[in-house]
Amino acid sequence: MNPSARAVPLLLAALLPLSACGIPETGVVEAGEPATGVLDPGVTSAPSESVPEAVPFVKVPLYFVENGSLVAVDRTVPGPTDLGSTLLMLFKGPDDKERGRGLTTELPRAAEAPTIRTDGTGVSVRLPRSAGSLSDTAVDQLACTVAVARLHQDPALGSAQVTVEQPGGRLAGRSSEDCPLGAATREAPPAPGTAAGPRTGTTGGGTGG
Numbered sequence: 001m002n003p004s005a006r007a008v009p010l011l012l013a014a015l016l017p018l019s020a021c022g023i024p025e026t027g028v029v030e031a032g033e034p035a036t037g038v039l040d041p042g043v044t045s046a047p048s049e050s051v052p053e054a055v056p057f058v059k060v061p062l063y064f065v066e067n068g069s070l071v072a073v074d075r076t077v078p079g080p081t082d083l084g085s086t087l088l089m090l091f092k093g094p095d096d097k098e099r100g101r102g103l104t105t106e107l108p109r110a111a112e113a114p115t116i117r118t119d120g121t122g123v124s125v126r127l128p129r130s131a132g133s134l135s136d137t138a139v140d141q142l143a144c145t146v147a148v149a150r151l152h153q154d155p156a157l158g159s160a161q162v163t164v165e166q167p168g169g170r171l172a173g174r175s176s177e178d179c180p181l182g183a184a185t186r187e188a189p190p191a192p193g194t195a196a197g198p199r200t201g202t203t204g205g206g207t208g209g
Contacts, residue, residue, distance in 0.1 A: 072148070143172070159177055162176075
């Protein structure tokens with residue numbers, strides 16, 4: 001018998017078991033897409049969490065009355081603050097700790113917020129009608145608080161002039177140079193071209209209307 005004729009049955013016999021086991025006769029069959037996003041060993045996936053930034057605290061000088069004299073109190077609050085929020089704190093009066101020190105206020109409780117306008121070193125504060133007529137000491141409290149707050153906003157100004165407009169158009173003016181300084185203001189660096197050194201004493205007697 002021809003040798004090639006004998007090889008055909010042997011080849012068929014070898015292929016039959018493979019077909020019975022379900023193994024395809026073709027090459028490798030790919031199923032699905034390759035895996036993606038595989039992490040390195042020891043690395044776990046977790047959603048990123050942003051850590052909230054801590055709110056800074058600032059010292060805000062407020063002017064109250066002690067034994068008839070104007071005094072500056074440095075109140076520590078979450079900052080930053082602006083002129084409007086500073087005035088709201090002032091009109092609320094001394095807190096429990098400050099009252100315990102004997103501090104008082106001559107400013108009334110404000111039902112409405114004053115209107116504030118700034119123009120360089122000048123600041124104008126228009127009081128609502130509900131504020132009524134203020135005493136000289138109350139005007140000093142208001143003007144000095146606003147003046148020092150303005151200098152904290154822009155230390156390069158060197159000084160600030162505050163005009164308080166009371167109901168009925170009555171005006172009273174004050175300068176930051178006439179205001180006693182609190183610790184926070186004394187520790188602040190002096191503005192360029194100004195002399196360093198704390199001021200002492202109470203405000204000069206302005207015209208409170």
